Amino acid sequence: MxxxxxxxxxxxxxxxxxxxxxxxxxxxxxxxxxxxxxxxxxxxxxxxxxxxxxxxxxxxxxxxxxxxxxxxxxxxxxxxxxxxxxxxxxxxxxxxxxxxxxxxxxxxxxxxxxxxxxxxxxxxxxxxxxxxxxxxxxxxxxxxxxxxxxxxxxxxxxxxxxxxxxxxxDGAADDALARAIALGGAGWRSRALATVPANLKTPAWLADQAVEVGEAAGLDVTVWDAERLRAEGFGGILAVGGGSVNEPRLIRMDYTPKGASKKVPTVVLVGKGITFDSGGLDIKPSEGMLTMKRDMSGGGAVIAAMAALRDVDCPVRVVGLVPAAENSVSGSAMRPGDVITHFGGRTSEVNNTDAEGRLVLADAMAYAVSEIGPAAILDIATLTGAMKVSLGQWTGGFFANHEALAEQVEAAASSSGELVWRMPLVADYEEKVSSRIADGDNAAGGAGAITAALFLQHFAGDVPWAHIDFASAAESPADRNEWTAGPSGWGPRLLLAWLGSDDPLAGIA
The missing domain is CATH 3.40.220.10 (Leucine Aminopeptidase, subunit E, domain 1)
Known part of the structure; x- marks a missing residue:
């Protein structure tokens, strides 16, 4: 072919x-x-x-x-x-x-x-x-x-x-223009990545893009192939990508500020990188698949933001993680009822193969907590249709387990123009994400955006964590303001407004 x-x-x-x-x-x-x-x-x-x-x-x-x-x-x-x-x-x-x-x-x-x-x-x-x-x-x-x-x-x-x-x-206008070009360029890159059709945009292709832009931006980039993912126990990424001939990848991008000492804290960004989502064996209806080339928009936002961190003078270390997989249908696809073991050992019962995003994010978050030890984690994903039902077309939802981090996200959203609304982590719904046979259930049902966040919270451990679900804002049906019709590329401006501020971890670390 x-x-x-x-x-x-x-x-x-x-x-x-x-x-x-x-x-x-x-x-x-x-x-x-x-x-x-x-x-x-x-x-x-x-x-x-x-x-x-x-x-x-x-x-x-x-x-x-x-x-x-x-x-x-x-x-x-x-x-x-x-x-x-x-x-x-x-x-x-x-x-x-x-x-x-x-x-x-x-x-x-x-x-x-x-x-x-x-x-x-x-x-x-x-x-x-x-x-x-x-x-x-x-x-x-x-x-x-x-x-x-x-x-x-x-x-x-x-x-x-x-x-x-x-x-x-003068210097102030020059600086403002340079920063604006970095922010706009990140939005452009994220939108372009989300718009590329999936017959080209495989997990390997997405990883190649991260390597290319990372090298140009002075980042260290590491890519896990399927063999290394198996060797190190990334069961969620492997299960989601198991039904496709296009094998999964995990992308890691490392940014270090100029002159940073070992005491400079680290933020981890995790972006969902599902390069196409058929729904798996719980297959989507045909109209539900029409926009699924952009189900890696969270990963695209992370890649684009990482490439611009130096341009906005980000003062902290940042590690970007993009678990990339194609959720497809074949004899090797994960099945409803399967139990998978994530990085670090926590298990999940798969009761809906179309709730795949949280399974790959969970692996990356567990890896971040165990191997990186960050001061904060933020994951960003087109995760649930429930978020669009909740917030409509133009506003993303977010959850946080730490008040100061929530304030940082809200401030960044306000200044960037990529708007969010804080949603509650309702503890009473924890029983919905529990499983009779595993540590968790990926298909809680009911209050879908909230239960997805509760599922992910278990993988954040004690680290301050925010979760952005922008399935609501990932697709623009028509030209409107700065959005052009098609995948919106939403997210990198918010991330850069936060990480390019004077103290992104104020009140956090």
Whole structure:
């Protein structure tokens, strides 16, 4: 069988800073200006008056004629012709209340409106609050994302270059831009990994991607093949991957801050890496499999975040673990009623082969506690359909056994735009995850997101632990704000906002 070859993909826009206004920069195909709501009608931001004069076009009148209000992400397009310049289009983009979130969404709106253009010069970021410039850049990067596997190339291309006008290129702005490119790039990488079809994206392929990006980022990367997994007792990963010709892997990525002493604590990230989930012998209905190439989104988020840790100056050691397997159907697939032995010896009765994610996460968590001894563990996964029932489309759920860690996750979610809602670890449901013949049951049923978290909690031991279940946010049904239709690549921005903060383990270690 021929090996699938992924075509060359599009790249995100390049970004630059300029202290000049758009009409002073020159050479741009598109100018973009902010529109703010006003009591007496919309108001235009920096450079719009000068642009109106240079173009001989009343841009405020164009906004009023379009009945624009300045609401977030609203775009009024104005075709123009300037004899002395290359500009052919002006975008007038609403920024609403001018919050950080509004600027992230405005960035995405600019990116969508400027596709297939060479360059944009915009003064929108000039009126942004603290963190707003970075949010605009992240939104513009992620709003530009696309993926293709067409014989004649992509249908459209992101705008090649975005210049942030009327922004001083001082150290603070330079740092904000560099950090934003790292955050947006991590989101792009995570989204790309989640979008690659499973006829290419096997566990071995995912491990190869981790090795490649890890080496580029200065990380130490180790990969367990099936033989080593068997030798060391990773029964959960082996059982889930046992039904596929594509053997499982365990990926370990190690980051150490520059100049770190042995006293610097370690955080472990664990990401679910199910490269395709058929449900196993408890097979999913066909419509339930349509999006299952992205069931490794948690693992993709970990790989993408690990590759950007140095760019956000993460001050602690971080180990990323991605247990990768394909949950398939064959004569060697795990069966309902099987009992598996995880790394470290705890056993699980498998009463639903489609509750496979917790089985691979359990192995990796047990390994982390036993062999790494971290100050904190965070696992991230598209784990349960119950989470989508609970929280809908755009918000992930999380659980934590430690209050300070929960506060860190909530703060990171708020600043990153990848939103979460804390869910309860209901002790009364513990009997649901117990088994008559093994230490645990992987198919408790009822309160499905909570019982899945309770199952995993046993593998965290006494370590401060958080569990993020973003099955609710893993797939965007349509273009919306910075999300493009398809796998969302959700997670790395949250992880980097946490691990790139001044003290990720404040109150924890």
């Amino acid at each position: 021929a090996i699938a070859q992924l075509p060359t993909q599009v790249s995100p826009p390049e970004f630059a800073l300029s202290p000049a206004l758009p009409h002073q920069v020159g050479g741009a195909e598109v100018w973009a200006f902010p529109v703010l709501p006003g009591d007496d009608g919309p108001l235009l931001g920096p450079g719009a008056d000068e642009a109106s004069e240079a173009l001989g076009t009343d841009l405020l009148a164009a906004v009023e004629a379009a009945r624009a209000t300045g609401r977030t992400g609203e775009v009024t397009t104005v075709p123009v012709s300037a004899a002395d310049d290359d500009v052919s289009l002006v975008l007038l983009v609403g920024v609403g209340d001018a919050t950080v979130t509004d600027f992230r969404r405005a960035g995405a709106a600019v990116a969508r409106a400027a596709k297939d253009r060479v360059s944009v010069v915009t003064s929108i970021a000039a009126i942004a609050p603290d963190e707003g410039l970075a949010a605009f850049v992240v939104g513009a990067m992620l709003g530009s994302f696309s993926f293709h596997w067409r014989s004649n190339g992509p249908k459209e291309h992101p705008v090649a270059r975005i210049v942030l006008a009327d922004v001083s290129d």
